Amino acid sequence: MKEHAKKLAILRKLSDGLFHSGEELGELLDISRSAISKHISVIQGWGLLIYKVKGKGYALSNPIELLSKDKITFAQLPIPILLGVVDSTNQYLLNNMATLKSGQSCFAEYQTAGRGRRGRKWVSPFGSNIYFSLYWKLDDGLPATMGLSLAIGVAVVNALEKLGCTNLKLKWPNDIYWNEKKLAGVLIELSAQSGGAAHIVVGVGINIDLDERFNDDIGQPWVDLASALGGGKMQRNKLANELLISLFDVMNEFESEGLKPFIERWKSLDNFMDREISLQLGSTVTKGICKGIDEQGAILLEKNGILTPFIGGEVSIQKN
Numbered sequence: 001m002k003e004h005a006k007k008l009a010i011l012r013k014l015s016d017g018l019f020h021s022g023e024e025l026g027e028l029l030d031i032s033r034s035a036i037s038k039h040i041s042v043i044q045g046w047g048l049l050i051y052k053v054k055g056k057g058y059a060l061s062n063p064i065e066l067l068s069k070d071k072i073t074f075a076q077l078p079i080p081i082l083l084g085v086v087d088s089t090n091q092y093l094l095n096n097m098a099t100l101k102s103g104q105s106c107f108a109e110y111q112t113a114g115r116g117r118r119g120r121k122w123v124s125p126f127g128s129n130i131y132f133s134l135y136w137k138l139d140d141g142l143p144a145t146m147g148l149s150l151a152i153g154v155a156v157v158n159a160l161e162k163l164g165c166t167n168l169k170l171k172w173p174n175d176i177y178w179n180e181k182k183l184a185g186v187l188i189e190l191s192a193q194s195g196g197a198a199h200i201v202v203g204v205g206i207n208i209d210l211d212e213r214f215n216d217d218i219g220q221p222w223v224d225l226a227s228a229l230g231g232g233k234m235q236r237n238k239l240a241n242e243l244l245i246s247l248f249d250v251m252n253e254f255e256s257e258g259l260k261p262f263i264e265r266w267k268s269l270d271n272f273m274d275r276e277i278s279l280q281l282g283s284t285v286t287k288g289i290c291k292g293i294d295e296q297g298a299i300l301l302e303k304n305g306i307l308t309p310f311i312g313g314e315v316s317i318q319k320n
């Protein structure tokens with residue numbers, strides 16, 4: 001069995017949220033109860049709460065829906081690779097790019113080193129969220145990637161809206177917000193190849209059901225779909241499928257027409273439109289009124305009647 005295969009088999013059994021005895025699990029995997037206990041300790045470090053009750057065995061605090069290739073059925077892209085445990089889905093595609101077809105994607109149940117923008121870490125507990133990456137080759141090279149991250153933000157919102165989520169917003173350039181809190185993030189990375197086509201990896205993380213225990217690790221206001229849907233449950237496989245459909249559409253449209261077809265939609269979703277914001281670029285902070293984006297995807301700040309575009313920086317609401 002491959003690394004983690006036994007732990008994943010235990011989790012498949014426990015995913016129903018019911019109690020399973022050490023004996024039952026041991027028999028299933030042909031290992032001792034003490035070996036099961038050791039595997040459980042490691043699994044607990046993957047961000048899951050597992051109860052152990054004498055006479056009953058082990059149970060997850062909540063049932064989890066594992067990703068399944070039978071349920072992620074979108075067929076216009078190569079079949080997604082489903083990973084149990086990986087450092088980062090973006091890194092996985094970057095490492096394997098030479099052998100992959102454009103359009104290859106992967107999902108993971110757990111990332112040991114999930115990463116966010118600006119060198120931040122992306123908290124990635126097992127089985128509770130979406131950790132997704134997509135490899136795409138843009139034949140027109142690096143200049144053709146301008147504004148892509150904004151279009152991807154729109155794609156994520158489109159997928160979530162299809163599944164009944166409302167009041168979604170975008171924070172420039174591509175954070176997905178709900179009720180002033182971050183629900184999902186996008187990280188686009190390029191392979192180090194020079195000249196010719198651009199080889200890009202689009203990474204998307206969506207909080208579906210994230211425990212408050214992770215507050216300190218996240219370090220910014222966040223929300224998950226469980227709250228955004230008013231306690232309703234989002235099916236992970238359904239969301240995975242919808243995300244693939246939406247990204248496929250957006251990537252194709254972006255490839256032929258660039259950012260243009262997405263600009264009005266982006267502006268209609270802009271969380272900060274007409275609000276006073278600060279833009280921090282290095283140690284420089286610029287204040288102004290947010291006026292959406294220009295044709296390149298730069299954020300527009302208005303100050304004393306003058307509009308200035310910015311292509312980088314971190315946006316926040318001005319605190320008075």
Ligand code: BTN
Binds near residue numbers: 114
């Ligand atoms: C952000 O900081 O807003 C970007 C977060 C991107 C997280 C996703 S999860 C899947 C993919 N793999 C990673 O390591 N990061 C991205």
